[in-house]
Structure formats: structure tokens, C-alpha cells
Amino acid sequence: MLTRKQFELLKFINERLKEAGVPPSFDEMKDALDLRSKSGIHRLITALEERGFIRRLPNRARAIEVIKLPDLGGNTGGGRRGFTPSVIEGTLGKVRPPSHSHAEDESDRNVAVPVMGRIAAGTPIEALQTRSHTISVPPDMLGSGEHYALEVRGDSMVEAGILDGDMALIQRNESAETGDIVVALIDEEEATLKRFRRRGASIALEPANAAYEVRILPPNRVRIQGKLIGLYRKY
Secondary structure, eight states, X not given: OOOHHHHHHHHHHHHHHHHHXXXXXXXXXXXXXXXXXXXXXXXXXXXXXXXXXXXXXXXXTTXXXXXXXXXXTSXXXXXXXXXXXXXXXXXXXXXXXXXXXXXXXXXXXXXXXXXXXXXXXXXXXXXXXOOOEEEEEOGGGOOSSOEEEEEEESSTTGGGTOOTXXXXXXXXXXXXXXXXXXXXXXXXXXXXXXXXXXXXXXXXXXXXXXXXXXXXXXXXXXXXXXXXXXXXXXX
């Protein structure tokens, strides 16, 4: 499963290899995907390599080999853009109706919530889409609808009690109210966990750590992916 940007980059590299016999430069990739910096390309290349779609050949400049292409019949980010936990099917992450059986074991009543990667509580990082495993969560920790979990990376939300390594429980939602802590996808490329506020015609993504700055962005650069409803922490 690839994000839209990952798929676009893979397609661009593959087409350039077919046309010219050599992969494009990082500047060419950046311009083709309309990104503002090459750091985004580095993240996309790393993600494609980790997922087994490309291989970087050692000791050779600009040496990239396309190993495989995604199944175009599957989800490649073309339907819903960017990080799309909605691709989860079945009952994963959904709260089941209450049971009236007293014999039912407590573990059987828990909900299997899929862990969909990492989320930055600090400098935004690329949102991952690969479901690595599930965690078992008591249903009273969840609300209605669909849920997923993300591993927190960084310390920008420590004053809200969100620590590096925590598992953030997210209720999938595309809207937010001022004050909600949300998964925000920025420029269809990077995701971060921040407090959401509206400031006039702009959106403010606020950290809960004085060492980090508030990001003020126009609405067309921010897409809400869900709201934080709880934390899952192991000691």
C-alpha cells in the first residue's frame, strides 16, 4: 500500500528508467512531484525501499532499481489521498455492540485496533500506511466509528501528556473542532499530531511544548485524518 506521493514518485522513476535508462535526479523528482525540498524526496525514496518497491545500489550515484510496481487494482492512494486508514476492512477498530453474556471473557470483549505506523509529535514526518499489527483495547476507551493507532515520535505534545513512544488511539474523522488534538496531513506529504485551532481564515497547529512553534497554514494545505481519543502506554 502506497501513499499518493509514493506512487507518483515510483511511477516517475520507472518511466524515466524506461525512457533514458537512468533514474532521475533528486531535483528532477522534487520538481515532478511539486515538493518544496529534497528532504521530502529522501523520505519517499526510503519508504519505497522499505516497502520493497525499489533498491538503491551501493557505491553508485543516482543508482535506483525498480523491483516491482503496485497492483493497480489495489489501493495506491488514488482514491483517497495521502494517509488513508479507511482502507481497513472488516471489524478491525470498530466497537462491537454490547454483549449480555456474563460468561464472555474480558479479553474477548476487547477491540482489535490496527496500528498504522508512526505519527510525529515534533517535526512532521511522512505518515506510514502499512498496518504492522493490532493492539487489544477495551471498548470503553473507544467511541463510535472506526479507529486506528499510531506510535508517537517526538516530544512536542508532552504538556498534553503525550510522550514519545505512546500509542495514540485515533478516531477516524475528516473534521475537527477548535481545541481537538488531531492527526493533520500537511501538503499531502507529512503528518503530525497537534492541537487544532482556527485563526480567521487559517488553521493553527499548536504544539504542547514551548520549544516548538505554532504552524499557521491555509486550509488547503491541511487535511484532518482523525482525532485523538486516548493513549495506550506500556511501562
